[in-house]
Amino acid sequence: MSFYTEFFLALLIRPVRALVALYWHATRRRVRARNQLRAIISRSPYVYLRWQKHIEAVGQTLAGASREMAFWHYKPRISIFLHILAETKAADVASSIASIEAQCYPEWELLIVLAPSAERPADILDQRIRCVASPASTDLECLDAVLADALGSHLLPMTPGGRLSPAALFLLLERLKDDPDASIVYGDQDEIDRAGRRQRPWFKPRWNAELFLAQDYLSSACLISLDCARSTIRPVDGVEGAAIYALLLSISALKHAKIIHLAKVIVHLPGIAVSDNQAARVAAVGRHVHAADGKASAGRFGSVKLCWPLPEKPPRVSIVIPTRDQVSLLRACIESVRRNTDYGNYEVLIVDNGSIEKKTKLYLEEVSRHPNFRILDFPGEFNFSAINNYAVAMSAGDYICLLNNDAEAFMPNWLGELMRYAIRDDVGAAGAKLLYPDGSIQHGGVVIGLGNAAGHAHRNLPDDDPGYFARAHVAHFVSAVTAACLVVSKAKFETVGGLDAEGFKVAFNDVDFCLMLERAGWRNVYVPHSVLIHHESKSRGKDDNPAKRSRYLKELDLLQTRWDTIGFHDPLHHPHLDRASETYVIHL
Incomplete structure (x- = not known):
């Protein structure tokens, strides 16, 4: 849709915000304007x-x-599980x-487990539907009864009131043909x-283990290998209301586990209330991470917040500014770091890239007198990558925090929260x-x-x-993070060669660096519990003169060439989400 088509549609939904977007468009802030409009219309049923x-x-x-299934030689039975309270x-x-009886794929069985006092569904004539006797009513005991009684190769849990898309079982099995050994x-x-x-489609990312700890995005729409489920040791208590989630957590921890995504809408639910069983999910995650000394607590918008452990003697961090x-x-x-950092073992390296103002020099001299603060000189043209590489080489810490000088810390745990993740081997x-601001x-x-x-x-x-299913508020793996504030092991920084000072002097150096870390086998993680204010680009300015614009276009071309970003769909995003929008909206 054109900008003005989106504008008039948004005007009917949120007129004030639509007019703000029109003002941004008129004042050449067009990406922001388009994001605003798409955020508005994404909530429209239209x-x-x-x-x-x-x-x-x-x-x-x-x-x-129908045409494809005619040629299938192997048609496994799917065991569908419905727990009626x-x-x-x-x-x-x-x-x-x-919705189950309407499936175009016919090889299924429906196992119904009735809780005490629950009514047996009337007029069941289909021989593929049967009730399973269960001695008790807890989720875990009902699940065990189904696992013992199921005759299929895979289990599909269903929420009462949820409906399968007519092609759901076919689509799942078609996806399974490409990965027949998949666990989930x-x-x-x-x-x-x-x-x-x-309404409210949930277009999910590829398997993201860190996201799954914070948010159960599998249980309501998944197919589980019964062999895998039966061989998994499950907890015996504490997860009432989240038995399927606890099972999936256990399976995900197996060394041979293979979890794959089908980018199709297969289930329609009567309301996605992610906070309904929050306490049970917190208990399940807490049990799951206990061996690694992790702790789980209730997070924002119905999520689970993880607290990974720090060593008794936290390693030294060199903060490079x-x-x-x-x-x-x-x-x-600087003052925000000094006032609002409760992680004690750090040094600050301020890299002066040719300051000429007297008040700056006086302030740097003042700061240098504080313990653990050092001033490094790096004269010459601004080259963000070269400046940071030089500082890292001069640093004394085992970990590096790259921090922009236009960032402000206001939560004392900002550095510690980042370090809880940065010290992990993965x-x-x-x-x-x-x-x-x-x-x-x-x-x-x-x-x-x-x-x-x-x-x-x-x-x-x-x-x-909450935005798009609370994704902005939960920790999860991402393809990259910004160097305006990131923490990385110095050894890992040096292993990938640091920031590319030749190819990315100013723009995209952090993206390239993070992708190099991914290529080397590490995962980058977004940590929303570490929060800072960022006065974006106030110190360097914008790429709005011919020389800066020329340099930016060269760096953009290198990013696109090196990492093939033209037409690329980030697997941690979704192919049905708009690649032109930084907000999570449907692509049409």
């Missing part, structure tokens, strides 16, 4: 209805399924069963309102959540391929807004 018609095209899928409405059970296949989902209309004049920004940054760079999000991880390059996820989302 957009999802249009996607269902033109992109999803269920009718075409069903027609193709005393309070479950008969209409919800009936709608779930009807999971798909996307949406909600249905009381009138049966679909490049600067050139702009003493007011530098002072705010983690490359750990990046903070950065907010604009108005409290909206400036950085929530980096998505590769946005704008054919890379973009900051959730930009301009108010920090008190």
Whole structure:
């Protein structure tokens, strides 16, 4: 859709915000304007209805399924599990069963476990549907009863009232053909309102182990290998209300576990209330991470917050801050670090890149008298990569924190939260959540391929807004994080050669660096519990003169060439989310 088509649609939904976006567009802040409009219209039923018609095209899928299944030589049975509670409405059970009976793939069985006092569904004539006797009513005991009684190769748990898409089982098995040894296949989902209309699609990322600890994005739409489920040791208590989640956590910890994503909407749920079983999920995650000394607690917007351990003697961190004049920004940054850092073992290296103002020099002289503060001189043209590489070579810490001089710490735990992740063997760079001064999000991880390059996820989302299924507020693996505030092991920094000072002097050096860490086998992680204010680009300015623009375009071309970002879909994003938007909106 054109900008003005989006504007007029947004004007009908949120007129004030639409007019703000029009003002931004008129004042040449067009990316921000487009993000604003798409954030508005993404919540309109019109957009999802249009996607269902033109992109999803269920009718075409069903027609193709009939033709393809005719040539299948192996048609495994799928065991579907439905746990009916005393309070479950008969209409919800009936709608779930009807959606199962409507499957275009016929080889299934439905196992119904009735809680005490729950009513047995009436008029069950299909021989593929049977009730399973269970001696008790807890989730875990009911799951065990189903695992013992199921005759299929895979288990599909269902929520009463949830409905399977007519092609759901076919699509899952078609995906499984590419990875027959998969332990779990999971798909996307949406909600249905009381009138049966679909809304709020949840387009999920590729398997993301860190995200799954914070948020259960599999249980409602997944297919589980029964052999794998039966061989997994499950907890005996403490997870009532989250038995499937606890099972999936256990499977995900197996060395041979293979978890794959089907980028199709396969389940329609009667409301996705992620906080309903939060206490049970916290208990399940706490049990899961106990051996690694991790602790789980209730997080924002129904999520689970992990607290990974720090060593008894926390390692030294060298905080590297490049600067050139702009003493007011530098002072705010330095003073915030001194006042608001409860991680005790750190040094600060301020790298002066040719400051000439007297007040700057006086301030640097003053700062140098403080313990653990050093001033390094790096004269010459501004080269962010070279400046940081030089400082790292001069640092005394085992870990490096790259920090912009236009960032301000206001939460004492900011550095410690990053270090909880950075010390892990599997983690490359750990990046903070950065907010604009108005409290909206400036950085929530980096998505590769946005704008054919890379973009900051959730930009301009108010920090008190859950946004797209709370993704901005939970820790998870990302492809990259910004060097405005990131922490990385010095050894890992040196292993990948640091920042590319020849190819990326100013722009995209952090993206390139993080992708190099990924290539070397480490995972980058976004840590929303570490929060700073970022006065973006106030010290360096914008790329708005011919020389800066020319340099930027060269760096953009190198990023696109080296990492093939043109047309690239970040696997931790989703192919049905708009690659032109830093907000998570549907692509049409």
